Amino acid sequence: MINYQLKENEVAIPLQAFGIQYVCPYCKKGYMIANEKKTMNQKIALIPGRPPMIIHDCENCKKELQLPVAYPKIEWMEMKAAEPENTTSEDKSEGE
Numbered sequence: 255m256i257n258y259q260l261k262e263n264e265v266a267i268p269l270q271a272f273g274i275q276y277v278c279p280y281c282k283k284g285y286m287i288a289n290e291k292k293t294m295n296q297k298i299a300l301i302p303g304r305p306p307m308i309i310h311d312c313e314n315c316k317k318e319l320q321l322p323v324a325y326p327k328i329e330w331m332e333m334k335a336a337e338p339e340n341t342t343s344e345d346k347s348e349g350e
């Protein structure tokens with residue numbers, strides 16, 4: 255459990271973390287893994303308005319692919335189905 259004391263006007267939203275993988279479009283088996291070294295060494299001119307491409311290698315067939323974001327990545331998604339926990343009456347309630 256994360257021990258965080260909510261401040262005034264703060265609410266805690268339950269989130270679920272997901273590891274996002276990019277399946278290799280060539281062999282459709284392996285995952286594309288960002289290659290930081292190749293990306294740093296690439297000699298492509300940056301096009302204004304376009305994000306710099308990140309070079310990935312397939313862990314299976316070793317093919318190279320340029321993607322705008324680095325994989326694997328972690329995304330946080332709000333858990334819509336989760337019911338909010340009932341607040342315990344341990345804290346003294348604020349009278350109005």
Ligand SMILES: [Zn+2]
Nearest residue numbers: 278281312315
């Ligand atoms: Zn592959």
